Amino acid sequence: MTEAEILDGCRRGDRQARHELYVQTSTRVYRLLLRMTREPETALDLAQATYLKVFTRISQFDGRAAIATWIHRIAVTEALQYLRRKGRDAGTSGPATEAVDSVSDNQAADVRMDIEDALALLEPLDRTMLLLRYDVGHDYRAIAETLDCAEGTVASRLNRARERLRFVLKNSYSPEEDAPSKHQIL
Amino acid sequence: MSCIELEKLGRYLDAELSEKERTEIESHVRQCPHCTSELAALTSIHDQIAAVKTVNPPPGLWESIETSLDSAASSTDPEHLRRIPGPSNFRKFRAAASIAAAIGLVGFAAFWITRGATAQAATVDFAILLDSISKGAVEAFDRFITHHNGRPIDPADARRSAPDLDFEIPAELPGEWRRARTYRLKFGGSQGIAASYTRGDGEFLATIFHPPVKQENFGTHIDYPCVVGKHRGHSVQVGEWRMVHLTDPSTCHCVLSRITDDDQLAGVMSAIAPRSKPSDGHGH
Structure with a gap:
């Protein structure tokens, strides 16, 4: 089934076309949501909400961006809204702190755990930028379309996110926090 | 040539520069240990983020999406989809529940249930x-x-x-x-x-x-x-x-x-x- 046939089928409410679109896109969407939230059940909720919107709003997709980019935009919006609400509930800007329990089964996982912990200490938008670029593989134009901003903004924001991630990996705390040693002195 | 700005090194790594700019950077990096080190650090970040193993959506996700779509299609209420309980509704409910403690549970229940769009979250x-x-x-x-x-x-x-x-x-x-x-x-x-x-x-x-x-x-x-x-x-x-x-x-x-x-x-x-x-x- 070609992309055009899938889209045409989805617009007509065809089950096979919907399933094909889901099969082709859901692995990346779910992984993006899981890495943004670090909460498997929340990622599941958000993935369901994403695809319900995809299929009920497919007539609004105008084809200017790739269909995957459009779906990622819906998913990222859902996740950022969730993280903002969570941040408000917790009285913080919302870095996720829960552990992902699926990445600790071998030595290589130790490396991945480090990067996941570091990503979790970033602001949600910084984390999203890095995941869209280096996990999903979007170029700056697709990231700009996903986040509805200018390509120049993507470049500067990605630079800031990379710098903050390097800081966290080196120091094990967020650049927005005081250093742990200061807390210990107090 | 002075050292390259980090943002530009990042754009180089992300293949977002012109051929001319790429050539200039490669020429500089070959003779600059500092920029070589910076580029290696950026490459490491890229590799670490990309290295996480594939995570497949849990079984049952597609079935739950399809069932929700069927449920919405069979509903005579065009607003049905908005009432499917989701994380946002649960959190709204919890926030409203804290207000209920102040205004009284009975009043809260009446307020919440009459809201229709979210009543089913508590029922x-x-x-x-x-x-x-x-x-x-x-x-x-x-x-x-x-x-x-x-x-x-x-x-x-x-x-x-x-x-x-x-x-x-x-x-x-x-x-x-x-x-x-x-x-x-x-x-x-x-x-x-x-x-x-x-x-x-x-x-x-x-x-x-x-x-x-x-x-x-x-x-x-x-x-x-x-x-x-x-x-x-x-x-x-x-x-x-x-x-x-x-x-x-x-x-x-x-x-x-x-x-x-x-x-x-x-x-x-x-x-x-x-x-x-x-x-x-x-x-x-």
Whole structure:
């Protein structure tokens, strides 16, 4: 089934076309949501909400961006809204702190755990930028379309996110926090 | 040439520069240890983020999406989709619940239930199950599961998913029923559990467990007191289908089936609520 046939089928409410679109896109969407939230059940909720919107709003997709980019935009919006609400509930800007329990089964996982912990200490938008670029593989134009901003903004924001991630990996705390040693002195 | 700005090195790494700019940077990096080190650090970040193993969506996600779409399509209410409980609604509910403590629970309940779009988050909506059961019990049960944000879970995780509830979902129930699927449900801020059972003749049975404090909506169906084995409970009859509830202080245990043999039904109830005492039974 070609992309055009899938889209045409989805617009007509065809089950096979919907399933094909889901099969082709859901692995990346779910992984993006899981890495943004670090909460498997929340990622599941958000993935369901994403695809319900995809299929009920497919007539609004105008084809200017790739269909995957459009779906990622819906998913990222859902996740950022969730993280903002969570941040408000917790009285913080919302870095996720829960552990992902699926990445600790071998030595290589130790490396991945480090990067996941570091990503979790970033602001949600910084984390999203890095995941869209280096996990999903979007170029700056697709990231700009996903986040509805200018390509120049993507470049500067990605630079800031990379710098903050390097800081966290080196120091094990967020650049927005005081250093742990200061807390210990107090 | 002075050292390259980090943002430009990042754009180089991300293949977002022109050929001319790339050549300039490569020429500089070859003779600049600092920029070589910076580029290596950026490459390491890229590699670490990209190195995480593939995570597949859990089984059952597609089925829950499809069921939600079917449910929306069959609804006469065009706003139905907006009422599918999701994380946002649960969090709105929790926030509103904290306000309720100040304005009084009764007032809160009236306020919340009249909001329509979110009322079902706090209500166990059996009407959605019972209204369409005559057209197909499995489909009606799926609709109920989706309506309450059901997620397939491993039966072994059921107790942990709803630690406040006291129930059992054995692999087999008296009457040769075999457990088919198990779900975690959400009723507002509370957890629930449901499990479906089938047997060789194609018959279907469902169990549902929820906190007894939750409001139940039976729609136009009437909930009568009944006695099942050693327990007093309530039941709703819709055609051949009967939904029986046994409610104790921690849990409402519900069984939906076409079982006509009271002894067999009592055996099923005892199996799913083995610690529920005869004196526990009471109205909702």
